[in-house]
Amino acid sequence: MEKFETIISNVVPLPAENIDTDQIIPARFLKATTKEGFGQNLFADWRYHEDGSVVTDFVLNGDRYSGKILLAGKNFGCGSSREHAAWALYDHGFRVVISSYFADIFRSNALNNGLLPVRVSEAFLKQMFRWVEAFPSAKVKVDLHEQTLELLDLGVKKSFEIPPFKKACLLNGQDDMHFLLNLKEEVIEYEKTSKYMQLIN
């Protein structure tokens, strides 16, 4: 996992609510056995017509918006647990998703891949949509150290929450595995008293 650096970028707005992982990456693209290349099928059913031609008015296809930050309606990433959704967003170039709510598994998948989910209030999310849609060139700064989100031209700054452990992981470019691999002895100790192990083995 790459270290998460402070990001200053334009924002891509996608105001739909309840964007589920089937929309982010439809199931028929899950046949791959590697993590790369999912970006081209990100939001495939919204982005391309059935014959493969481009849906010109979909936000990822026009030139009005671009950037590393996706702004999405509430309950982003609900549905299937597929981590491919996080890979697809990352592969496309997104490093931050802003929403007023993230589905649980998606949030942890994102964090495990260096994609930062930033949760803001419902009201602030609405305000951001209005602002970004009015000023597509507007820039946002996401500073993980400070845990702040700054609408640069407006001078508006908001702080966001992130569990301290996850913050440290992102900043150091380390995932949970680094921590877990060091627990071998403790796990063996635990297993000696585990009810399940006694019942089954």
Added chain:
Amino acid sequence: MSRTLFDKIWDAHVIRTIEDGPSVLYIDKHLVHEVTSPQAFAGLEKRGIGVARVKNIMATVDHNVPTINQHLPIKDLISRKQVETMETNCKKFGIELYGLGHLYQGIVHVIAPELGITLPGMTLVCGDSHTSTHGAFGTISFGIGTSEVEQVLATQCLLQEKPKQIKIEINGKTSNGVSAKDVILYVISELGTGGATGAFVEFCGSTIRQMSMEERMTVCNMSIEMGARGGLIAPDEITFAYCRNKPFAPKGKKWHAALEYWKTLFTDADATFDKNFSFNAEAVAPMITYGTNPGMGININERIPNHNETSFERSLEYMNFSKGDKLKGKKVNWVFIGSCTNSRIEDLRIVADFVKGKKKAEWVNALIVPGSRGVLMQAQAEGIDQILLEAGFVLREPGCSACLAMNDDKIPAGDYCVSTSNRNFEGRQGPGARTLLASPLMAAAAAVYGEITDVREFLN
């Protein structure tokens, strides 16, 4: 101190808690399938590490397999490669695989319970959101992403924040024609898809107590659709009777020791939850969804409500329905009976019972996909296959099939499908497909009459 069922299982599995951080949770059982594991195995190889506990793993192929001619090589080359990758990985890391043709093969959430792999009091994970199903046994079970699959493979542990807990009490006797699926669709329609976000839900009350294990699995399966991490139900005599004599359940002395432990797994009388809801099962009628999330359900005699949000309107547009519409009487051309929600033997029996001596409507394609080889064989033994055949239904081999349309089992764009699965998202059953979630009985009736009906009108 009073503890909930969840607390008791959680406490028994925490190896340690990081200050200001998550807990290290030991995972008893890990279910692995072909779609969310290849990158995890590749990750292990890249790190140069092996699998920690092969015995704690159950592996099968279900999501990306054809449901016809499973004895032949898979036609779709990319799918074949994924299934072969699973075989190679299992061989390489020493994991036993219930592959295509194996007596135990089937949808992960169907086979683990029927084999006695899922047992009360466990922690159980799988790279699939409907892992919540296993909570029906009084387990902490939840879906994980591929990075976490890799972590569990490597260490048998996960880092987890302790979630919030919600209690949903459902009391009363359901009326004729109303099933567990209707109960859970009703609860989700009341609470919304965000009603239980991030929490573990304990289902209790007399309605739940009266349910069979298969019905409880249907309820817990769909708890994820209201945003929950998982659902759980305290084990009782029904649970124990179900587990007894299953292939992998403990036997003899160990069985008695297990029973003794399992009987301690319930929520203490004065334990508290973060939130409480209660429902009356007598108020539940057969349900059907009209929109593109599982919370958009109504009882069969209601009309589509009138909301003005853009996402609501967009959803109706996708479904080609209008506010105020009744669904009853709408023509459908597909019926899918299957998925980890409703593909067990009791579901097939209900369908067979209803369609016996009847024929499906001419314009309907009625697809039944059993959840496992075991379910299929049981259906054959009971003559259910014959009944379905005579009624014009197609009975397939086990897999996820049209629940997520990864294989060839897709619903064509624009077509309506009454489905016993759990998700009616845009494109879930194929690009442009329109899904209406319902119970197996409602689906059977839709197949026979070729339209959405109130199944109660056809029951004695």
